[in-house]
Amino acid sequence: MEEKQPIIHIKNIKKSFFLPSEKHNTLVEFLHNPLRLFKPAGEQYSVLKDIDLDIYPGEFVGIMGRNGSGKSTLLKIMAGIYEPTSGSVKVNGKLVPFLELGVGFNPELSARENVYLNGVILGMKKNALKEKYAEIVEFAELEKFMEVPLKNFSSGMQVRLAFSIAIMADADVYLLDEVLAVGDVAFQEKCFNVFRKYKADGKTVVLVTHSPESVKGFCDRAVFIKDGLIQPTNSVDEVIQAYING
Numbered sequence: 001m002e003e004k005q006p007i008i009h010i011k012n013i014k015k016s017f018f019l020p021s022e023k024h025n026t027l028v029e030f031l032h033n034p035l036r037l038f039k040p041a042g043e044q045y046s047v048l049k050d051i052d053l054d055i056y057p058g059e060f061v062g063i064m065g066r067n068g069s070g071k072s073t074l075l076k077i078m079a080g081i082y083e084p085t086s087g088s089v090k091v092n093g094k095l096v097p098f099l100e101l102g103v104g105f106n107p108e109l110s111a112r113e114n115v116y117l118n119g120v121i122l123g124m125k126k127n128a129l130k131e132k133y134a135e136i137v138e139f140a141e142l143e144k145f146m147e148v149p150l151k152n153f154s155s156g157m158q159v160r161l162a163f164s165i166a167i168m169a170d171a172d173v174y175l176l177d178e179v180l181a182v183g184d185v186a187f188q189e190k191c192f193n194v195f196r197k198y199k200a201d202g203k204t205v206v207l208v209t210h211s212p213e214s215v216k217g218f219c220d221r222a223v224f225i226k227d228g229l230i231q232p233t234n235s236v237d238e239v240i241q242a243y244i245n246g
Helices: 027-032 034-038 071-079 111-121 126-140 155-166 185-200 212-218 236-245
Strands: 008-020 042-055 060-064 086-091 095-098 173-177 204-208 221-226
Touching: 008 071, 042 071, 060 071, 060 185, 060 212, 060 236, 071 086, 071 095, 071 173, 071 204, 095 155, 111 126, 111 155, 126 155, 185 204, 185 212, 204 212, 212 236, 221 236
Parallel strands: 060 204, 060 221, 095 173, 173 204
Antiparallel strands: 008 042, 008 086
16 A cells, blocks of 8 residues: 655754844944954844654644744745755645735735735636635625725734635645634634635645644644644644643
């Protein structure tokens, strides 16, 4: 029997960021060490230290961890937004990230124009966007506002529009970063129904969340990241308990 291949293969991922320190350059310092002005002061901060993770087709995987643990950084590396400092990531299929919803929106354009702009950024064809346009507007519940410049939208309206565009992009893998908190309670329930459909359709979903209820309700498997490392946990319940315990 042929061994099942991962749809996302992550090997030895490390990620560091340079954190500049406060700079105090004086004339005396310059005279003693003129090259110091050309060497930025600061230090490397290691966010992810050595991550190995395989995600298989059809899995709904939760990633939990405290703020600063590295979980969102890992998701952005999967999405290709960040390059790892070392290690490799391979995605075998089309991927749509629900990360920074609305990135690429133009506030001077109307909401209607931004549907096409953002859809193209997500890799959708213009004809497909035309076919899906009415469905996007209906899901976002913004029928009366589509000719209004986006700069006049509230942040909640913008996120609802961005989310409604993103769910129309057909993909093999969806990356979700706290998008279950989008909108009011009624809109959140619509979002839950979308994710239930993804699960029923056998889509691969990676969910970063602080919600134990979401992990328990949706995820087949979960991982807990602490201090940039995946912790040794074997079940969804163990991950949730590890997260609660900190």
